[in-house]
Amino acid sequence: MIPVGLLGLAAAGAAHAQSTVTLFGVIDQGISYTSNAGGHNQWSMAGGVLQGSRWGLRGSEDLGGGLKAIFLLESGFDASSGKFTQGGLLFGRRAFVGLADAHVGTVTLGRQYDDVVDYVGVFADRAFGGGYVAAHPGDIDNFNNGYRTNNSIKYESANYSGLHFGGMYSLGGVAGEFTRNQTYSLGAGYEHGPFSLAAAYMNVRNPNISFFGNSSTSAPSTGAANIASPVYSGFASARTYQVIAAGGAYRIGAATLGATWSNIQFTHLGDTAESGVNPSGYRGSAxxxxxxxxxxxxxxxxxxxxxxYDYMKGSSVSSATGQNGGATYHQGALSADYLLSKRTDVYIMGVYQHASGTDSRNQPAVAAINGLTASTSSSQATVHVGLRHRF
Incomplete structure (x- = not known):
């Protein structure tokens, strides 16, 4: 027989430990036309262009005293074929568990977004309405969140009169080499009335494996670049990938003006244990x-x-055959969105990109709109019409 006192304590605990679990998702599907995809015009069905198709579960448990246990499991998929995205991973978008306190902040453990995405990526057009095709060439700064971070510990502060900040650290997990494959990022943002501003920093060691290769269903290749875009696939031999970014927005009536800046560096080129990832013999930094x-x-x-409008300029870099002068990219995007209901909308978007100079492959730069097969010429355009439903 259970003592009455213990029954009272159990009832009190049950009253505090209120749990919620929510199923959510997005299905985004449409038709695309691309002017030059590997040398040919292309009509195709494409999914997740405005917002990645996904389903997920999020939940929380009230632990009392303002403390909650939280979790999120989020799976990306392609409605065109029913396949998982993010390299075929079951919960490739995000998977984490953590503790949240309204006054102290939130700590989470698992597969997560970096702080560049969280703080600065929200000010780019890809978040406003341009979708992944409006991301910066090759999503080179990860504003479009093409790459997640495994094995990460993340902190997000509470909101202090509009100021919030956070940090993330991903353990490399290599015995005897604490910094190998590690990733860390920091970010801060401030909001006051119609004005928002943020800055962030990310540093990735051995990025060809730890960052650009971590969406694979198996061990990423160590003999080739795990980067598809010609914009920077030639720099896969870098020891370190680094992003410094800032952005902001200002609302004026019905208009929102936004701007972003990012500096992306691939340092110690050629300083890698993997073979075959530096065919141009690059040295130094790009x-x-x-x-x-x-x-x-x-x-x-x-x-x-x-x-x-987006402008990107690459630096020159030393190669085995001389000096690569770098590439320049100009990109324009235009989109429109109409809500049929609170959860369903139709949209159209168009992106045009022009490239010049010499790209990371040490070849004449070609246009490479994010997520598409690269052009065989200096120009590429795409138009997409889509339907999105959120639940």
Whole structure:
């Protein structure tokens, strides 16, 4: 027989430990036209262009005293074929568990977003309305969140009168080499009325394996670049990949003006244990500066349009055959979105990109809109019409 006192304590514990679990998801599907995909015009069905298709579970348990246990499991999929995205991983978008306190902040453990995505990526056009095709060339700064971080410990502060900040550290897990394959990032943001501003930093060791290769269903290749885009696939031999970024937005009536800047560096080129990832014999460092301006206008509660221009310039870098002068990319994007209901909308978007100079493969630069097969020429354009439903 259980003592009455213990029954009382159990009842009190049950009253505090209130749990919630929510099923959520997005299905985004449409038709695309691309002017030059590997040398040919292409019509195709494409999914997740405006927002990646996904389903997931999120939950929390009240532990009392303002403390909660939380979790998130999020799986990406392609509605065109039913396949998992993120390299075929079951919960490839995110998977974490943690503790949250309204006054102290949140600590989570698992597969997560870095702070560049969380703090600065939200100010880029890909978040406003341009989708992944409007991401910066090759998603080189990861604003579009093409790469997640495994084995990560993450902290996000509470909101202190508009100021919030955080940090993330991913353990490399290599015996005897504490820093190998590690990733860390820091970020901070501030919001006051119509004004928002943020800055972030990310540093990745051995990025060809630890960052660009971590969406694979098996061990990533150590004999080739785990990067698809010609914009920077030639720099896979870098010991370190680094992003410094800042962004902001300002609301004026129905308009929101936004801007981002990022500096991307691939340092210690050729200083890697993997073979076959440095065919051009690069040495030293390569860096890119990227700047974007964008505007979103809400014509009615149901209808909005966005426009953006992005400019990226790459540095020169020493190769086995001489000096690579670097590449320059110009990109423009225009999109429109119409809400049929609170959960369903239709949209159209177009992106044009022009490239010049010499790209990371040590070849004449070709246009390479993010997520598409690269062009065989200096120019590429795409138009996509889609339908999105959220649940």
């Amino acid at each position: 860096h890119f500066n990227n700047a974007e301006v964008n505007v979103q206008y809400q014509f009615t509660p149901a209808f909005s349009m966005t426009a953006a």
